[in-house]
Amino acid sequence: MLIFEHSRPARRNPSQAPQDKAADLKAIPEKFRRKKRPLLPEVSELQAVRHYTRLSQKNFSIDTHFYPLGSCTMKYNPRACNKLAMLPGFLARHPHAPESLSQGFLACMYELQEMLKEVTGMKGVSLTPMAGAQGEFAGMAMIRAFHDARNDVQRTEILVPNAAHGTNPATAVMCGYTVREIPTDAQGDVDIEALKGAVGPHTAGIMLTNPSTLGVFERRIMEIARIVHEAGGLLYYDGANLNAILGKVKPGDMGFDVIHMNLHKTFSTPHGGGGPGAGPVGVSERLLPFMPVPIVDCDGKAYRFLTEADRPQTIGRLSAFAGNAGVLLRAYIYARLLGSEGMHRVAEFATLNANYLMARLAQSGYDLAFPERRATHEFIVTLKRQAKELGITAMDVAKRLLDLGYHAPTTYFPLLVPECLLIEPSETEAKEELDRFITAMQQILTEAQTTPEIVKAAPHTLPVRRLDDVKAARELDLAWKPLG
């Protein structure tokens, strides 16, 4: 039932809006006035609370289910991060509050910048990008600004491995570049010979994720960096998989010129049903002048925002104010709770959990996409064989997992591996939970052989069964309309 179906004309919540006699609106001429009220529900506070509480109960979430969604780092979001970021003082701070009334907030932001510099091995960090894709945009825009500032304008091409996340090519195009895909070899590494053949005077840069989206570490990263740099291009690091390498290897040391971090992954800010995220960028020395503003600076006594006046070569602003400050606060609190030792352990236990799951699933009869490789924080299972022999697809396994109380892994990404499940357990899951997941996966494999119809028709126990996506796209119903 929709909230609108609970609605009755003239039902109100008098405690939620000013109730004095109607305000005088004569200063707004009639021609500017709305004639018909908008279609908002007229429900009691209890009806709204109950409706949205019930809706929440139709969701899988980290707080309720193991959520091994590869590439998304669905780790526990500590409640302290939310509670403390929502202290009244933080919520009430207006973005235009003067710096004299902002030192507490700015101190958190400055310290977060410094910690992210250390984590990534970069020379400068700007916190303003509001999501990973915006961080990518900032990174590409800085690469372009760097070449433009040198009048090196023939560099029109960005190299992207064919395993890359879809945001990479989409971002390169938004920055006016054309995209050239680089193939991947059978072991999941970038095809070095193809890379050598592709670089040249047109190369503006390369976008790389390491560990890659294939769940393996790009072993020849130093060679890749050398090839691209020698051709005059820059290296962009997609920080989607930073969780696997905290304290184990720094992107700055690998030769990257610019990186974005997904704080909603590695720094455990909530995914919130699809955002808000935060995608700070870190840069090497030569890209420092181009960082997006504002940036928090400290002269030893006080903190202040650096703006266009301080950074005349900046690529500019990406948000109306200073990015998703509340998300950044949560990341800061998480970083303080973890500290240096805690961060090292994140990578260690994320990797331990992934390698354990990978080994046990392989023993259980699942095929690995890269059986010769270590898992990083995630790994890929391919159901190509089951699809051919039993007609059971990755989608079927994913949907059956929902019945058994597990959120599905990422399906059909990366696009290179047929019938794939990208599985990322994260460091916050206990061994018993992983063992129960393995049992569920074993059960599905048995069902696939004995009662495949159960798997193919899954899910059976959720609020809805498989939905008609074709109908959704052809007969668009994107907003409710009242009857009559």
Next chain:
Amino acid sequence: MPFIPHTEDDIQHMLAAIGATGIEDLFDEIPEALRAAAALKSIPPGMSEMDVTRLMMQRAEQDGRPLCFAGAGAYDHHIPAAVWEIATRGEFYSSYTPYQAEASQGTLQLLYEYQTMMASLTGMDVSNASLYDGASALAEAVLMAVRANRKSSSRRVLMPGTVHPAYRKVVRAIVTMQNIELIELPYCTECGHTVPESLERYSGGDVAALVIPQPNFFGVLEEVDALTDWAHRHGALVIGVANPVSLALLTPPGEWGENGADIVCGEGQPLGAPLSSGGPYFGFMCCKLEHVRQMPGRIVGRTVDLDGKPGFTLTLQAREQHIRRSKATSNICTNQGLVVTAATIHMALLGPDGLERVAAACHANTLALVEALTAIDGVTKLFDRPLFHEAVIQLPRPVDEVLGELADRGLLGGYKLGDDYPELSNALLVCATETKNADDLELFAKHLRDILKPQ
């Protein structure tokens, strides 16, 4: 180990299953030289929740709680207690993008309800599930309009100087690399609006879109009907930039002029997001049905399941980066799901009557504030035009000094316009939302009177 549940026994069993002797073995594909340098030396040691709580409480309290008369894109509204109580339930807070529709019906239905509310509020056919913020939403709207305008292949977009200055900067940063030309329109220095007749000089040239803010950055109401009709007469699409609370009172962009705006975007913050230093907020975007396939961002549709039971799913995904890659409508991936969750609950709790009362109270309070402030010697109101809930006042002294002294007295007096508009050097943009009562207005006037009193 914070948030890591492994016992020593677990670790040994897991390593044995993997066939490794220690956790370090698992990193043996990373070149040795890189690993040696990776220790996080300058990160401070971890703290307990108790100690972090003390630190954060100090930091939050350090910044005081000034009485806020600043607006300029972020507005101090009452948020019903239930809004964030429900939005931060773990099932909303810790779920992800609803790719697995069957396990995400809560988020999906909520987004469908949100889309319904926003489409109705703006008077448009459809809404997406949100973008990052108002400024980046306008940048996406500009890109979308250039793609969607079938009558014109122009890449020129007319951008009034009365659009929020930060929005104009963000649009510039995001769209210019795609060879889109932004032409800034002057505003009337008497009335603070974009004079429709002033557009005539662009009549000859090919224009892809005209941006129309309502209310504009000065709080002033634009001649939206005339501007919209001018754009449509000249083959340009209309991008409305609206404050969603104002839409409870003002003509929805879908009804501007003869045919209404084509795309509407804006900042969703006034619908239940706390000020929170500027984010996370959310950008909303709505459009006419004919343009829906050019709209960026997630969109939820209602459909049926195998048994014919109604359900919700992400739809029109062929527009998006994970399918279309370099040919996507945008690189956007996530939206601002949790803030939209709050906004949807906020709108449900206020209802049409509540939202209208909030809007009307903001309008009335701002008029009362202007009256109280302009009663002070040397303080005048600029721009003789109808306004919504912000106004520009002229001070007899430099704004920085006055704002500084007000801050010392615990007041956020408004937004200094001189940085973005040099011709408005002593001008202050003020806002009094429904959260301010008569005593607050009087307090502001009293302090300003004291500060401006001849020494």
